[in-house]
Amino acid sequence: QKEVEQDPGPLSVPEGAIVSLNCTYSNSAFQYFMWYRQYSRKGPELLMYTYSSGNKEDGRFTAQVDKSSKYISLFIRDSQPSDSATYLCAMSAADYKLSFGAGTTVTVRA
Amino acid sequence: DAGVTQSPTHLIKTRGQHVTLRCSPISGHKSVSWYQQVLGQGPQFIFQYYEKEERGRGNFPDRFSARQFPNYSSELNVNALLLGDSALYLCASSRQGAQAMYGYTFGSGTRLTVV
Numbered sequence: 173q174k175e176v177e178q179d180p181g182p183l184s185v186p187e188g189a190i191v192s193l194n195c196t197y198s199n200s201a202f203q204y205f206m207w208y209r210q211y212s213r214k215g216p217e218l219l220m221y222t223y224s225s226g227n228k229e230d231g232r233f234t235a236q237v238d239k240s241s242k243y244i245s246l247f248i249r250d251s252q253p254s255d256s257a258t259y260l261c262a263m264s265a266a267d268y269k270l271s272f273g274a275g276t277t278v279t280v281r282a
Numbered sequence: 283d284a285g286v287t288q289s290p291t292h293l294i295k296t297r298g299q300h301v302t303l304r305c306s307p308i309s310g311h312k313s314v315s316w317y318q319q320v321l322g323q324g325p326q327f328i329f330q331y332y333e334k335e336e337r338g339r340g341n342f343p344d345r346f347s348a349r350q351f352p353n354y355s356s357e358l359n360v361n362a363l364l365l366g367d368s369a370l371y372l373c374a375s376s377r378q379g380a381q382a383m384y385g386y387t388f389g390s391g392t393r394l395t396v397v
Contacts, residue, residue: 272324
């Protein structure tokens with residue numbers, strides 16, 4: 173079993189729809205949770221960072237963490253074609269490494 | 283302000299050869315990490331260096347090695363290349379010391395193809 177599970181999709185939505193992404197994990201030591209966006213042939217770009225359980229909102233993006241269920245989510249409201257990318261969840265146990273999910277490929281259709 | 287820079291951007295090597303990949307962190311960042319991203323998968327941790335010392339190593343064979351220089355730039359070396367080493371190699375830097383909890387800033391990567 174992988175430490176971090178993420179459905180690779182692909183996910184295709186019309187412009188303006190809400191995009192819902194999620195990851196599950198097995199390592200109880202994870203305390204820090206991140207979402208990265210990766211465009212084709214580019215490195216990942218940090219979108220959201222959350223510590224422990226709870227919600228965090230930044231513009232059109234909302235990140236949720238439920239440590240009791242070992243489940244994290246990212247919601248993108250009013251999605252735009254420029255949001256088309258691969259979204260990676262990542263987690264850390266406050267040590268030196270990030271553990272990533274496989275990434276979900278999202279296409280927002282104009 | 284320049285981001286994390288990696289060179290070269292693309293590279294084609296033959297099985298059995300050696301390769302050196304280079305990374306310059308963001309100015310002021312003392313931590314450099316290397317990740318391997320195989321097509322269709324998430325990045326996998328290879329190494330982390332902080333203040334020129336190795337702080338962590340992922341589950342990669344001894345063919346993979348790295349070092350960090352006094353100016354905090356870093357090199358990743360891979361010996362005896364295998365077809366399975368074909369991947370995007372990402373370098374990431376952080377100002378927050380050795381810990382990954384605040385996330386990293388990644389470069390655009392070096393795409394290595396082994397034929």
